[in-house]
Amino acid sequence: MSSQTEWPQSLKDFANRAFAACNDANRKAVSDELRALIFDSFQNGTIHTTDWANASLKSLAGPSSVPKKSLKKRVAPPSTPAALADPDEQARKEKRARRFEREQAQFQHEENEANLESTSLASRFGSSQNGFAKHGVDVDVADPNVIDWDEHTVVGTSTKLEKSYLRLTSAPDPKTVRPLSTLVQTLELLKKKWRTENNYGYICDQFKSVRQDLTVQRIKNEFTVKVYEIHARIALEMADLGEYNQCQSQLRGLYAHGIRGSAMEFLAYRILYLLHTKNRREEHKEEVAVKHALDVRKALVTGNYHAFFKLYADAPNMNAYVMDHFVERERINALLVMSKCYRPGVALSFIADELAFQDVVEADAFLAANNAAVYIEPTPAEIAALAPAGRKKKARPAVPLDKRQWDAKAAMQPLADAIVKFRKVDVSLPPPPPNPDE
Secondary structure: OOHHHOOOHHHHHHHHHHHHHOOOOOHHHHHHHHHHHHHHHHHHOOOOOOOHHHOOOHHHOOOOOOOHHHHHHHHOOOOOHHHHOOHHHHHHHHHHHHHHHHHHHHHHHHHHOOOOOOOOHHHHHOOOOHHHHOOOOOOOOOOOOOOOOOOOOOOOOOOOOOOOOOOOOOOOOHHHOOOHHHHHHHHHHHHHHHHHOOOHHHHHHHHHHHHHHHHHOOOOOHHHHHHHHHHHHHHHHOOOHHHHHHHHHHHHHHHHOOOOOOHHHHHHHHHHHHHHHOOOOHHHHHOHHHHHHHHHHHHHHHOOHHHHHHHHHOOOOOHHHHHHHHHHHHHHHHHHHHHHHOOOEEEHHHHHHHOOOOOHHHHHHHHHHOOOOOEOOOOHHHHHHHOOOOOOOOOOOOOOHHHOEEEHHHHHHHHHHHHHHHOOOOOOOOOOOOOOOO
């Protein structure tokens, strides 16, 4: 076994000390900081040279508030009568030892298949504290009731390329699970068979078994994405929207983890799929908040900014807070329309009312922020009307904002420049539903 894939004992001891010193309040912070520290040392090649005995974590600064009962369990030597008399504690330690041996075998396999592995080091540690448990770090020693999520994680040994899909009803057997190297060969075989035989029933069954083998081994990398993408495309080709939707759901989660793939292609498929399904019940569409949201969509699609800002001003619940994220964009779009329709200008007070500003001061500030606070010079008659009686010949009075006329033509170009920043939208993917292959 390569020493580069094995954690040094000093690191394991350091990690165990860290988790022994934390409590429920700071456990996540400790886990995150420890994972980042190990990740950096692994990337820098210093995991075996770092002085872990004297290492420290910022998240553990200050007095520890670990439960006394848990501390007693942690400091009790394995050979003491108290420890030997606790069969549950002994069983947990044996299970952790088996899990550690299993993980060492997985690391050796990953090193041999390094050219196929594209996941980050962080994925080896996992997305929670169970990643440390894989390396012999006793993260759950403080709480014997913590569920062992890695109990059914296996490293496959099967070299069989084809295997029928069977839903798991018990722990997977490593002898029937194919490792990554075998799954790569299986995918090439399935692609060839689909082109030559076009047997969808067989292909779908085989792809589901490949997905299952990836799932039970917790393999999430670019190969995993490729498997789901190919299966989804085949399902679309055969009009199997149920299977496609399962693949799409998992792909959303994989993309969200930063694993590369055809994310934009499948985002387009998802949009079209939602247009097809129209997952809206009639009673939902009549509920006030839902109806408001649908009306907002309609106003945006039709370019009806008058209706949009009325909906913004009268939004139920917290709908307006969501609309706040794109109301600036829609105000600029509406002003662009006004700049073409209202010539030579329009009253600032009208803009404030039409675009749901609180007052003309807020409207003027918005225009100024977008370099569009340009106004038509008042005529002599208008200036004279503003001056108080008996002071017609003195200094020219300032025109109040509620009397100002916005210069539509002069504002057009600044507004066209301002709208450019909204051309790109950050599409955040929500977390995926549970994996049906587990």
